[in-house]
Amino acid sequence: MPEYQRFDALACEFPRPRAPLFPSLRWADLSLGGSGTVAPALIDGTAVRHFARGRYAMHAACQAAGIGPGTALLVPSYHCRTMIDPALALGGTVLFYEVDSDLTPRVDSIRALLAPRDHGIKALVLPHYFGFEQPPALLAAVMAVCRHHGLMFIEDCSHAWQVAAKRAQGAQANADHVLMASPYKFFGCEDGGVLWANPALFPITPPARPGLLREAKAFASAWSRNRAARVDATEAVPRDPALRGQDISERHDRPSALYERAMENKNSLALSRWVMRRTLLAPLIEQRRQHYRQWLEAVAGAHGGQALMHELPDDCAPYMFPITIAEPDPVFYQLKQAGMPIFRWDDMAVSSCTVARNYRLHLLHLPCHQGLSAQQMAWMTALVAKALA
Secondary structure (H helix, E strand, O other), rough: OOOEEEOOOHHHHHHHHHHHHOOOHHHHEEOOOOOOOOOOHHHOOOOOEEEEEHHHHHHHHHHHOOOOOOOOEEEEEOOOHHHHHHHHOOOOOOOOEOOOOOOOOOOOHHHHHOOOOOOOOOOOOOOOHOOOOHHHHHHHHHHHHHHHHOOEEEEEEEOHHHHHHHHHHHHOOOEEEEEEEHHHOOOOOOOHHHHHHHHHHHOOOOOEEOOHHHHHHHHHHHHHHHHOOOOOOOOOOOOOOOOOOEEEEEEEOOOOOOOOOOHOOOOOOOHHHHHHHHHHHHHHHHHHHHOOOOHHHHHHHOOEEEOOOOOOOOOOOEEEEEEEEHHHHHHHHHHHHOOOOOOOOOOOEEEOOOOHHHHHHHEEEEEEOOOHHHHHHHHHHHHHEEEEE
């Protein structure tokens, strides 16, 4: 039964973020002609399935791999809870392989977990963190280990739509390789999870279509998020600097509160799929890259933290800007109390990996998406630079 450490922020009374964590729908991002948009084969076809969220695409992948009672899923020690929720929902267990400080998998750790004959492991998950593709040599090594042991290779592109676009065709042609992504983290859509795999692996019945009421609510939400995203960041209301959260240790074998079993077989919104088909890719990618470079410049030489990924490859469309901080207390609290939109995987299963244990509280995910205004970026970068000076 996994043990978890979960940060409870209830006592902190953090204000709402003063800039959007994820992109919202903007008409300027769309094209009615279709030129410069996503290749149709990535959205439609017999080898593609759509879900409400990536975690439910992961559920279908685990199901296809045979995850259930008495079996296990191999996942990286640095993970979000929704990465392991699907296996737990199916009655399986999870085992954690170690990662290095650059979040590349440790192949020796994977091999050690696979050494016992009765391990019951059916599949392995390998994520491309923050939009950065894992090194080709390491990717090939992990895939070779999976083939040798008869494991399903689940490639997690939740952070990396552009990596998914490049690699989806390979997954569709193989019975031991599936690939999934979370479009709402890349496009300005309200939901979405996509699974690419050999059609023979899919259940006969596709996910149920959303009803008109859910579509109408999604349109209203998109309109509301668009308006909120255009509001310039303002100074935060002063908060009590002594407010602190607490770490909670717990053991259980059930999915987290973020996982809704009723959503497992729900399709994504028609609105979301329409946005995906119509979004112009080149300007979206360039805006993300520009914002990432702004973050790099802002934290260069900072004493209290440093960028995790210092180089931005030419083909990378970054999801967020990952930065390690030396002192979560007080830096994390100062930024959150100022209204900074921060992500942190501080609800995580306990493992032997020192990198994961450290990054749980020390690695912050800062937004760099296309929906951020120049004023919002200037406010955020100045705030973080000051906190880390």
